[in-house]
Amino acid sequence: MPDYQIKCPTKAKAGIIFPNQTGALCHISPQSRLDEACGLALAINLDVVYQEIINLKEIKPSSFLGGGVIERLRSIIREKQIDLLIIDSTLTPIQQRNLEKKLETKVIDRTALILEIFGERANTREGVLQVELAHLSYQRSRLVRSWTHLERQRGGAGFLGGPGETQIELDRRIIDDKIVKIKKELEKVKKTRTLQRNSRKKIPYPVIALVGYTNAGKSSLFNMLTHADVFAQDLLFATLDPTMRRVKLPSGREVILSDTVGFISDLPHELIMAFRATLEEVLEADIIVHVRDIANTDSQEQKKDVLEVLKNLGLQDIKEKPNYIELLNKADLLDKETKQRIQEHLKKRNNKVLTSATTGEGREHFLKMIDEKLAAGSLEKNIVISAAQGDILAWLHSNARILTQTPIEDRIKLCVQISESKWAQLENRLK
Numbered sequence: 001m002p003d004y005q006i007k008c009p010t011k012a013k014a015g016i017i018f019p020n021q022t023g024a025l026c027h028i029s030p031q032s033r034l035d036e037a038c039g040l041a042l043a044i045n046l047d048v049v050y051q052e053i054i055n056l057k058e059i060k061p062s063s064f065l066g067g068g069v070i071e072r073l074r075s076i077i078r079e080k081q082i083d084l085l086i087i088d089s090t091l092t093p094i095q096q097r098n099l100e101k102k103l104e105t106k107v108i109d110r111t112a113l114i115l116e117i118f119g120e121r122a123n124t125r126e127g128v129l130q131v132e133l134a135h136l137s138y139q140r141s142r143l144v145r146s147w148t149h150l151e152r153q154r155g156g157a158g159f160l161g162g163p164g165e166t167q168i169e170l171d172r173r174i175i176d177d178k179i180v181k182i183k184k185e186l187e188k189v190k191k192t193r194t195l196q197r198n199s200r201k202k203i204p205y206p207v208i209a210l211v212g213y214t215n216a217g218k219s220s221l222f223n224m225l226t227h228a229d230v231f232a233q234d235l236l237f238a239t240l241d242p243t244m245r246r247v248k249l250p251s252g253r254e255v256i257l258s259d260t261v262g263f264i265s266d267l268p269h270e271l272i273m274a275f276r277a278t279l280e281e282v283l284e285a286d287i288i289v290h291v292r293d294i295a296n297t298d299s300q301e302q303k304k305d306v307l308e309v310l311k312n313l314g315l316q317d318i319k320e321k322p323n324y325i326e327l328l329n330k331a332d333l334l335d336k337e338t339k340q341r342i343q344e345h346l347k348k349r350n351n352k353v354l355t356s357a358t359t360g361e362g363r364e365h366f367l368k369m370i371d372e373k374l375a376a377g378s379l380e381k382n383i384v385i386s387a388a389q390g391d392i393l394a395w396l397h398s399n400a401r402i403l404t405q406t407p408i409e410d411r412i413k414l415c416v417q418i419s420e421s422k423w424a425q426l427e428n429r430l431k
Helices: 030-042 066-079 093-103 110-121 126-139 167-204 218-226 269-274 276-283 297-312 336-346 364-373 390-399 422-429
Strands: 013-021 047-056 083-085 106-109 207-212 243-248 252-259 285-292 324-329 352-354 379-386 401-408 409-418
Touching: 013 030, 013 285, 030 047, 030 110, 066 093, 083 093, 083 110, 093 106, 106 110, 110 126, 110 269, 110 364, 126 167, 207 297, 218 243, 218 364, 276 324, 276 336, 276 409, 285 364, 285 409, 324 364, 336 352, 352 364, 379 422, 390 422, 409 422
Parallel strands: 013 047, 013 083, 083 106, 207 252, 207 285, 285 324, 324 352
Antiparallel strands: 243 252, 379 409, 401 409
8 A cells, every 4th residue: 555645855857737728717827827836846845847838629538638749748758757747637547547658657637746745744643634534535546547667666655656556456445444544533633623612712712714825925924923933935835734823912802813724726625625624713713814915916816716615615705704804915025006006905995904924014904903803793881890800801801802991999990892792791700
């Protein structure tokens, strides 16, 4: 059975093909899509020695590409000594097998490439389990292939190295057993997460979830807001495992900020399903912050892809909801004219803010917007408590927005914004 964790001590030479099919709907331009695929390959230390956009009138059911294209690619693969060809699309097991036979090199599709990145990036026990489940589900359908022509080890693992399966039925049974075992373990993780969420609700702190296209700057923003040191680099899928930290808002109220896995166009179905337990943090969040790389020429198309994934998770028309914020990141990369135009546009919006995780621009405006969103629909109440009731004051800081706080001898007069449910809890505490 193959190992599902990738370990490439040396750089394998890779070629990348983006098949631009006539009439196919694609949010992102072919060149941007090819550049993105190259970024994905670089994220797992592959040496991209060849890349090309190939215009196709139709997809061949048996081999995906036509005979003429395959013959030309075979010459290029020999000339450049390419170890791995990446087709930035979805291949059927038959197409993958036939391409490998005709091109005489290993071939993987977009799904396999993203799965490999996830396999390298996952650090927590939950992340590793989720990636392995996605790998197994994907690999199970591909046990029909014969990999005898790839007996030579390439120093890798998973899809990028090692000989093929010879005992298909045995391997399928082993995979099925592993899938069952992992699902049981993930169910335990899900229960633990539910308990943790219930515990937070008792404290409670509102949860602010950061979502967005991969490499939009979520982790850099997270670090800037929380003074944390979450891994943040100019790499696709730099963050996989969710991280949470407390952040104090201008009102003094504390919230939990959650950094999540980045989305991408054509995110493999296996990964959406495998990471559903993690993404439930987004479903349960009080406010969803969509971080966008506003300096990217494909920012609008990336937005559509993120909203599509959120829709698949059950968040319909999220951008119309009051708990949705669009954070336009990387303002420091904009030219002066573009920046001014965006700022003028944002004056008419109450759910968008221009920021830079690098310079800190827009930080206070963003935190103030979260404060306002949490306060929307709240009651405004005046209360007087004893100066000795420090527990009540601490509870108010965590559960309400304190507008004014005036000491009067041995008492404190407060004007607070608070939700109806929290007000009922406070009344019980004050009895």
